[in-house]
Amino acid sequence: PLSRNGKVDRAALPAPDTQPGHTRVAPRTEAERRTADVFGEVLGSEPPGAEDDFFQLGGDSILSIRLASRLAEVFDTEVTPRAVFTHPTPAALARLLGDRQGFGRPAIVPVARDAVAPMSHAQQRLWFLHEFEPAGAEYVTALALRLRGTTDTGALRAALADVVARHESLRTTFDSVDGHGIQRVHPPREVTLPVHDLTGLAPADQEAGLRRLLAADRARPFDLREGPLLRAGLVRLADDDHVLTLALHHIVTDGWSTSVLLGDLAHFYRAQLGVTQAPLPPLPVQYADYAHWQRTTGDTGTDEHLAYWKEHLADTAPLDLPTDRPRPPVRTSAGATARLVVPARTVRGLTRLARDHGTTLFTTLVAAAQAYLARLSGAEDIAVGTVTSGRDRPETQALVGFFVNTLVLRSRAEAGAPFSGFLTAVRGTVLDAFAHQDVPFERVVDEVQPVRDTSRSPLFQVMVVLQNTPAAGLDLPGLEVT
Numbered sequence: 163p164l165s166r167n168g169k170v171d172r173a174a175l176p177a178p179d180t181q182p183g184h185t186r187v188a189p190r191t192e193a194e195r196r197t198a199d200v201f202g203e204v205l206g207s208e209p210p211g212a213e214d215d216f217f218q219l220g221g222d223s224i225l226s227i228r229l230a231s232r233l234a235e236v237f238d239t240e241v242t243p244r245a246v247f248t249h250p251t252p253a254a255l256a257r258l259l260g261d262r263q264g265f266g267r268p269a270i271v272p273v274a275r276d277a278v279a280p281m282s283h284a285q286q287r288l289w290f291l292h293e294f295e296p297a298g299a300e301y302v303t304a305l306a307l308r309l310r311g312t313t314d315t316g317a318l319r320a321a322l323a324d325v326v327a328r329h330e331s332l333r334t335t336f337d338s339v340d341g342h343g344i345q346r347v348h349p350p351r352e353v354t355l356p357v358h359d360l361t362g363l364a365p366a367d368q369e370a371g372l373r374r375l376l377a378a379d380r381a382r383p384f385d386l387r388e389g390p391l392l393r394a395g396l397v398r399l400a401d402d403d404h405v406l407t408l409a410l411h412h413i414v415t416d417g418w419s420t421s422v423l424l425g426d427l428a429h430f431y432r433a434q435l436g437v438t439q440a441p442l443p444p445l446p447v448q449y450a451d452y453a454h455w456q457r458t459t460g461d462t463g464t465d466e467h468l469a470y471w472k473e474h475l476a477d478t479a480p481l482d483l484p485t486d487r488p489r490p491p492v493r494t495s496a497g498a499t500a501r502l503v504v505p506a507r508t509v510r511g512l513t514r515l516a517r518d519h520g521t522t523l524f525t526t527l528v529a530a531a532q533a534y535l536a537r538l539s540g541a542e543d544i545a546v547g548t549v550t551s552g553r554d555r556p557e558t559q560a561l562v563g564f565f566v567n568t569l570v571l572r573s574r575a576e577a578g579a580p581f582s583g584f585l586t587a588v589r590g591t592v593l594d595a596f597a598h599q600d601v602p603f604e605r606v607v608d609e610v611q612p613v614r615d616t617s618r619s620p621l622f623q624v625m626v627v628l629q630n631t632p633a634a635g636l637d638l639p640g641l642e643v644t
Contacts, residue, residue: 163506174506186211193256196236201252204229212253216246217517223524224630227551228559233259235556243554244597247521270447270455270557281336281343282453283602284552284564288413289336289343289386297383300495301412304380305420309404311641315355315396317434318406322353322394324430325423329562330448331414335389347450348389358397368399376407384411412564414449417629418551419562426562428636435639449563452555464605467598471606474594475570478545478612481623483538492616519582521589524628528571529581529588531626536575545572547622550599568603569595570621 163174189195189212201216202209204225216229226246234241237259249255273279281289288301326332327350334345358375360368375397384391391414397405408423415423429442509523516526532544552558552565573588612620636643 171506187213187253189252191256193237193260194252197233197252197256197259200229200232200236204232210252212256213251216250217520217522221246221250222630223522223628224551226522227554231554231556231559234554242597244593247593250520268455268459270452270555272447272451273454275347275450278337278339278344278346279450280453280457281345282449282456282564283604284567285336285345285413285453286343287602287604288411288564289338292386292413296385298495299381299383302380302382302384303410303412303415303420304376305408305424306376307406307408307424307636308644309406309638309641310644311402313396313402313404313641314431314435315357317431318396319353319355320434321427321430322355323350324433325426325562326350326353326392328426328442328445329423330450331419331561331563332392332410333390334414334449335391336386336413345450345453347448351390353392353394355394355396358395360397360399361401372397372399372405376405379407379409382409386411386413414564415562416551416564416566418553418565422560423562424636428638431638437639443560445560447557447561449561452558452561452563452565464601467601468605468609470594470598471570471601472609474572475545475606475610475612475621478570478572478610478621479541479543480615480618481535481539481544482541483535483623489617493618515585519585519589521585521592524630525589525592526585527628528592528626529573529585531624532571532573532588533575533581533584535624536577542574542576543572544575545570545622547571547619547625548595548627549625550596552599554599567599569599570606571595571626 163171189198189209194212195209198209198212201214201219205216205219205221207219210219216226221229223243226243229246230241230243233255239259241259245255245258249258291301292298330347333348333351335348336343336345338344360371363371375395379393379395391411393409395407397407399405426442429439432439512526512530513523516523519526528546528548532546535546536542536544548569548571549566550569552567558565571588571591573584573591575584607620610621614620
């Protein structure tokens with residue numbers, strides 16, 4: 163925890179968890195050793211003991227996806243995040259995976275690059291929304307990096323071009339042919355880096371000018387047919403103070419991709435300056451290969467998942483919250499942001515509560531949100547949405563692209579029932595949803611067929627998302643990056 167000045171807030175540090183009486187049990191079999199090694203790799207620590215719990219060691223829902231992906235790769239079998247929750251120790255996972263070895267899903271492999279490729283299900287969703295409102299900027303993803311120090315503009319421009327050359331998503335455009343959405347991958351290209359010079363302005367005017375530039379970039383829509391879907395800019399505030407702006411359309415990126423993109427950008431910037439480093443490993447596949455796999459092999463077993471969602475979401479009622487004005491007949495994206503800081507002590511309590519019930523902070527927050535929404539609405543049947551990274555395949559871990567999928571978490575929050583029992587039920591709901599996450603949300607909506615209402619999103623109207631995707635450490639020579 164940090165203070166307002168960015169220093170370590172020692173008073174807010176939790177007491178050390180010494181786990182009295184805990185004795186490390188060394189891995190006893192080769193499978194346990196391999197599993198423990200993967201635990202250590204994912205957690206960034208030494209390999210734990212065979213009986214050590216992944217979540218007690220600091221694992222969470224995002225890290226469980228990485229753990230499942232790496233174990234699937236090491237054991238050549240299919241591993242779901244649910245298996246990590248139900249078998250959280252190296253010993254338990256090793257026993258589970260030993261019987262499955264060699265029975266993994268077909269790998270994603272490169273396919274021939276024809277003129278066009280199919281869109282993934284997620285891309286198809288955003289393409290439809292873009293066609294409905296082509297001038298909208300709701301799905302513009304904007305990033306801004308403050309670079310204090312000596313910025314080599316030429317090296318930065320070249321590094322951006324190297325990132326675009328590495329990731330096909332960043333040089334892809336979209337269209338439809340005979341009613342089917344397609345994506346076109348274009349050859350590598352130079353990236354323009356226009357410079358906006360604000361050095362002649364007073365500090366207050368600089369700040370206002372910077373905010374105007376950032377807001378304008380965030381509100382500027384993309385043309386998905388023409389592209390490019392990545393644009394960059396550099397704002398010069400002083401000779402040793404710049405702001406790098408990056409804007410992308412969500413159809414080619416997601417939260418996980420941000421870390422990948424910035425990490426690769428830092429690597430190529432160092433390379434342009436001649437800093438010695440190991441080269442990036444070549445990408446095994448590109449996003450178009452994933453889209454082809456999803457449309458063919460990846461849909462195997464979908465019927466079972468669809469049957470679960472059809473039963474689980476039958477007769478889902480809309481969340482009817484008290485409002486201070488009439489609901490518009492057609493939903494818009496107009497809204498505002500309200501921030502609430504949760505005290506560190508409360509977060510520690512939530513984390514302990516999650517650990518005591520064998521679950522994660524995310525699941526605890528979902529249960530708390532659903533209980534609160536039940537109190538506000540007076541209803542007991544509460545459905546909320548969330549998103550998953552969609553990165554359970556090892557081939558997708560280092561790709562820039564749009565992989566996220568939407569899940570519906572439906573729970574019954576009975577008035578007067580103890581929260582501990584409700585949390586246990588929500589834990590089961592979350593695990594079941596993650597176990598059936600491979601079905602694209604659009605197909606779930608089509609299967610469940612809820613009553614359509616243009617004033618509301620289908621199946622849920624509130625999302626609960628814990629933004630805990632890994633951050634990229636940006637090591638740029640001669641620069642302090644924030």
